[in-house]
Amino acid sequence: MGCTSCSTGKDGQPRGCKNNGTCGSDGCNKLTVFDWLSNMALPNGQKPFDCVEVRFKNSRKAFFRNTENLSLSIGDVVATEASPGHDVGIVTLTGELVKVQMKHKKVSLDSDEIKKIYRKASQRDVEIWSASRNKEAEVQKRARELAIRLGLEMKISDVEFQGDGSKATFYYTAEGRVDFRQLIKDMAKAFNIRIEMRQIGYRQEAARLGGVGSCGRELCCSTWLTDFRSVSTAAARYQQLSLNPQKLAGQCGKLKCCLNFELDAYLDALKSFPKADTKVMTAKGKAVCQKIDIFKGWMWFAYEGEWMNWYKLKTSHVHEILELNAKNEPVPSLEEYASELEEDTKIDFENVVGQDSLTRFDRPKRKKSRRKNQGRGGQQATKGQRGKSKGNRPQKESSGATKDQQQKQQKGGGNQKKRRPNKNQRRNKARQQGDKNE
Template identity: 60%
Template structure:
């Protein structure tokens, strides 16, 4: 793409002052990025010294909006550079503003290429664009978008089957050219009256084709580059589906059609190479009869000049050179059948179609991809049942590590050691309360040991 300051209609000059060379990428229109100039031509004579007695060619090529170009006579011998804005004579009254796209001897070659006689060029270059011309030109270009939408609304109100694709204002803001596409003839006389009343300018209507519309609007193709019709392609040749058949392409209209809705122009680029390669390949041999069966043609490698045959029900394909195929075809015409085609040298595996649960065409998963009916669910482990210990007996409530301490002699009641005193009392005491009771008993016993007189008095008294 071109630089941002010049790809929208400016130039590629070295200065930003009005009336001088427009600012841009500082290459004066030779950057070859296809964004500054559509259908641009590289001036390979720009750095060459011309003879001293050389008289410059007085015809200049000027570029306007889109890919429209025209030739003008430089009657005043102005020094012009590529990318400069000039005021030129239009086909109707007033003046128009354009950018110089080519000067010098290369213009003579362009005239010859377009079959234009230099003597028939009568339009003139008035002057270099001044500040007032540039200001009026920019104001006119700002009105194009709004004018196009208003014109589309007027055509829709009138019920006309047409599509207004672009509007081009003249540099002096006195005339507008409307480009439209339609399947047939359209009676737009009433539309012109309403547009003239609404816009207060002269109206010109031009019908263009789908390819010309894509050329004017531009865009990015499926190859990732700018459209050929908007950069360098000038003549639009007819493209048919036979071009895709000769190149063994799938007849998918979505893949073969361009942005204009027609077949891509690039289908014709390699067609001549394929046609030359197909001259030696027989096109009337679809099967070969042998004593072991009938072999059918599966595919043809055009550039390797190899044809692949296979028998019904066989998984292997047999490659045969073109000379061998012609020889076997001649034998079949004579009524003779060969023993076999030969041994299969390569096994071609046919890929099985993969059936997905959802479509992932543009990188977006389906919202219902998780709603699978046959999805395996993990089995949940059963929870342990909670046992109610309220109605259990004492032996059942005793932990396993303490059951060994329980002694139950025959014909005697259950006796439990001191470690289970809290449980014998009903199990209401907590372990902390039991520890506190033990400490109190221990402290009381120590105090009684430290009082021997008291113990003796008690004994004697008794």
Template identity: 50%
Template sequence: CSTGGCNRLNVFDWLSDMDLPTSFEEFDIVEIRFKGGRKDFYRNVNNLSLITGDAVVVDVPNGHHIGYVSLKGELVRLQMLKKKVDNSEEIRSIYRIATDKDLEKLTAVQDLESATMYRARTIIQDCKLRMKLSDVEYQADRSKATFYYSAEDRVDFRDLIKKLADEFKIRVEMRQISLRHEAGRLGGIGSCGRELCCATWLTDFKSVSTTAARYQNLSLNPSKLSGQCGRLKCCLNYELETYMDALKDIPNVTRPLLIQRGEAILQKTDIFKRLMWFGFRDDNNWYPVKVERVKEILDLNAQGVQPEVLVPVVADLKKEVSLADQLEGNLERLDETFSKPKKRKKKKKPTDGKGERPASTATLAAPTARTPEVVNDAAIPGQGPVDRPKNKFKHKKPKPRPDNNRSETAVAAAPSPRGDKSENGKENNARNRHRRPPHKPQSGGPRPDKPASA
């Protein structure tokens, strides 16, 4: 994995890019990481040029093992101070950088771990021991195997060690771990959607009690408060100090508040908003009350006085609009305008008593002239007639439209729908002549819509 162990207790060396002074010697102790996030410190006796992530062969009791460099330099000194490890001669040394053959032997040994763990579980069941075997780790030289288990009570596994040694022909070491360490070695995803804290960065496990959940107003539901290990979640302690500081100014209400209306019972408390919700026995509604008001009511009740109302009514004051609101505008108002689509209103056409639209006097007064489409319907000379779709309304006479407001003189002066040869008709045809498209016949033959004699 390029992250250096699949995000298991990774450390970022923020001093790696900084050049050390010439007279300053680099710290000779290196932090080495093994399987399951286990780390230990080793001394670089041979002054090897190591880089984070290099595989090295280290000295272990009765053999050697292969690990990976996780940290070096001055940060290792800080880690030793944090874990209270003394810089003494007891720290073992690094032999060399691992070769390809060493890594091949390590992978071959690691392939035996899963089969060994399943076989060891069957042996534990045969011995009827109340313990849970979670992991097995072989040494790189295959001289020793470490069995990690968890148990609630003390277990006598002396007979078990003899059977495991006879079965696998190796030295056996039994190491008991807690349920939190077991969950960290196995890994997983928490209810928050992230990797488990014990598998990524948390090493110091502190005791977690249900009082931490009470201070944070959490429901005491074991299924929600417990993690993968079956114990209370470690994250309950992360924000406990912040809640404790916020609860200092909030009064502890152990009795109902006495008001003229009745007894107000505390239902819940919003710690960071500093609101306390109260309800009455004959009312299903809850009423928010500020902490300062609750303190006033408690003082009045201590003096034997019952206030009239739980929350005093305050007149609404006009809110002063700030300059930023005037410049930026009200976003809620824009949301309201675009949330509902506008409906277009259809305009009703004016109609007369019979349901028909009355014709204007200007339309009746104007003579009917031949439109350019009618002129163009004629065939071009020399090309023959063109087939056109028949117009069924061509010979249909238009119905006269009644107009009560029109005078008799206007009716007498109105031309017929087909047009006439009066002086007014000739003038209107002359006006519309410039709208007609130009037409030039190709030959001098007769037009099909007129006889040759004309």
């Protein structure tokens, strides 16, 4: 993944900045926020907001107070307060927009829990931070081996080192409660660092690791989605989706978060529909709803016992029938209100790019037959007539031919083929040439 300024290389690494997703423009980071107030100057006499937003590994962000009045901008690497030691992160947002983000995250502006920024990261801080990040894959593999040896039912999905390398946070997922006290002792002995275990859900795991969904785009939880709302199968029922768990589940194994995106539009459209389990009374008998089209406003009904014959009705007609049924006045039949089921679904394909017809292989090939010339009366022309027609054609006069040759050609009736001399004529001609040579 790479931003537009640096693009993507062969192995998925940013080609320009080589920072593996932590570029200075902050365009290829997760959950970025566009600072639309960056070009606007503050009124006279107003001081800039003293808090900034700092991003750490993956989607973890926090707010820090700039007590040293450092000139910070988006993309600066800073050393922040941590317990114990210090951590290293990248500034993702500054200015008045941070105040809006803190209100959105429900963080008090005057809270004492907001930690401070020590300084801009030096070259030494960046080297230690990079060395710690490079050890995370090896440490994660070793930690999984220790968990399997102890027989713990847990999955260590991610490891995050602190900026100074003195502490490591292990993120894991588990179905129930796990006793990992012995695991912490073994890992502290193997890695010689401070260990912190943090359990996360399956949705948070997918957000940290990232991936590509069934739609072909990156996961919403890893790019822009921050709040995880509960998703139920009722959302799929309202949208008339097949209740197939393999299609409704995302990368995390839970129901897809995108099922809630269009749910409100479906619920608003369903307000004008009668209940799906309502029955319509007619003189022919009861009719039951079989199918509905939410956005076109159609409903299909079938008589009890005649389930194969469906009648398409508008919602306005269904409400009219229900009003008559409430007055104990059944309608004669559904055929009076039903619309035609046969619709013109023929699609006209246009030859936009200059290609042949799409059905060119469906047509049988015609046999090639020689067309014979026919006369005016429709009878077949004879050989003489064809010869006469050939002789009547205008001839082109050659510029190099003499008048005598042209007259001979006209008397001969056109261009005639020269006859090949026979064997006796060729012998006599050869003898004449021999006599001349002597």
